[in-house]
Amino acid sequence: MTAQYGPHRWSAGVHDDGRNAEHRGASFLVRDLTGARFVDCDLTGVKIVDSWLVGVELSGFVGGLSVNGVDVTAYVESELDRRHPERVQLRExxxxxxxxxxxxxxxxxxxxxxxxxxxxxxxxxxxxxxxxxxxxxxxxxxxxxxxxxxxxxxxxxxxxxxxxxxxxxxxxxxxxxxxxxxxxxxxxxxxxxxxxxxxxxxxxxxxxxxxxxxxxxxxxxxxxxxxxxxxxxxxxxxxxxxxxxxxxxxxxxxxxxxxxxxx
The missing domain is CATH 1.20.120.450 (dinb family like domain)
Structure with a gap:
C-alpha cells in the first residue's frame, strides 16, 4: 500500500459563548499579558512584534512557526520524533x-x-x-x-x-x-x-x-x-x-x- 496514515487536524463541538471571534484581527499595543493563558485557541496568522517572550511555553498543532525570522518548525518536529519515536512509527x-x-x-x-x-x-x-x-x-x-x-x-x-x-x-x-x-x-x-x-x-x-x-x-x-x-x-x-x-x-x-x- 502507498497511503500514509499520520497526524490529523480537525475541529468539532466548539463551545460557542458568543465571543469566540471577538479578538479576530485584533491588535494589542503595549499590553501586559504576563501570565495569560490561551486554551484551544486558533492563533493562525498571529504576529508578535518587539515583544518579550521569556519563559513562554507553546504546545499544540504547530506549522510554520518562525522565531526572530527563523522557521523552527522542522527542528521542533525532529526533536519530538527523536524523543518519541512512536510518532515516526505512526507516520510510517x-x-x-x-x-x-x-x-x-x-x-x-x-x-x-x-x-x-x-x-x-x-x-x-x-x-x-x-x-x-x-x-x-x-x-x-x-x-x-x-x-x-x-x-x-x-x-x-x-x-x-x-x-x-x-x-x-x-x-x-x-x-x-x-x-x-x-x-x-x-x-x-x-x-x-x-x-x-x-x-x-x-x-x-x-x-x-x-x-x-x-x-x-x-x-x-x-x-x-x-x-x-x-x-x-x-x-x-x-x-x-x-x-x-x-x-x-x-x-x-x-x-x-x-x-x-x-x-
Missing part, C-alpha cells in the same frame, strides 16, 4: 499489520506510564499539573477517543459513549451530557482504568480482524455530533485513535515527571 504505517504493530507499541508505552502513575498516591493521579488534565482525566479523554473514533465510526455504533468519557475542552458540556457523558464526574483511578481496559479491548478486536482491504472502507457516521459531516476511511479513524494515544502519552509522561519530583 502502510497496512493493517502496521496498525497492529503500532497498537502493540502503544500498549507497552502506556503500561510503563500507568506503572509510574500507580506508584503515586491517588491524590496525585487526580491532580492537574499547571492546569492541564490530570492523569485520570487523560485516561477519561482516551475513553472518549475510542468511543468516538473506533466504536462510533468504524463499528457504526450510534451511542457508544461511556458515562466517564471526557471530550475535548471545546466540546459543549450540554452536548456531552446529551450523549450520556458526565464531564463533572470525579471517578476514582480504578473506575477509569476499568473503562479504559474495556475500550482497549474494543480497539484490539477491530485490529484482530483488520485486513488491508478494510482500511479504505468508508465510515459515514461522524465521531460525535458536532464534527464535520463527511465520509472517513477506516484507516483515517484508526490513525486518529493512535495519534491521540501518542500525543496524550507525551503529555502524561511530562506531567508524571513533575509529580514524581514532589517530596
Amino acid at each position: 504505517i502502510r497496512d493493517a499489520d502496521g496498525f497492529r504493530a503500532m497498537w502493540t507499541e502503544l500498549e507497552r508505552l502506556w503500561s510503563e506510564a500507568t506503572a509510574r502513575a500507580e506508584a503515586l498516591p491517588e491524590e496525585l493521579r487526580q491532580e492537574r499539573v499547571d492546569g492541564e488534565w490530570s492523569f485520570v482525566e487523560t485516561l477519561r479523554h482516551l475513553v472518549f477517543i475510542t468511543d468516538s473514533w473506533a466504536s462510533r465510526t468504524v463499528l457504526d455504533d450510534p451511542a457508544p459513549f461511556h458515562r466517564l468519557a471526557l471530550p475535548q475542552t471545546a466540546y459543549a458540556p450540554a452536548d456531552a451530557a446529551a450523549l450520556g457523558m458526565d464531564v463533572d464526574a470525579r471517578p476514582s483511578y480504578a473506575e477509569v482504568t476499568q473503562a479504559r481496559a474495556d475500550r482497549g479491548a474494543v480497539v484490539q478486536r477491530i485490529l484482530d480482524g483488520l485486513t488491508d482491504q478494510d482500511l479504505g472502507r468508508t465510515c459515514s457516521r461522524t465521531p460525535a455530533p458536532g464534527y464535520p459531516e463527511e465520509d472517513r476511511a477506516v484507516a483515517d479513524c484508526l490513525a486518529v485513535v493512535m495519534e491521540e494515544e501518542c500525543e496524550h502519552l507525551r503529555f502524561a509522561q511530562r506531567d508524571l515527571a513533575a509529580l514524581e519530583r514532589r517530596p
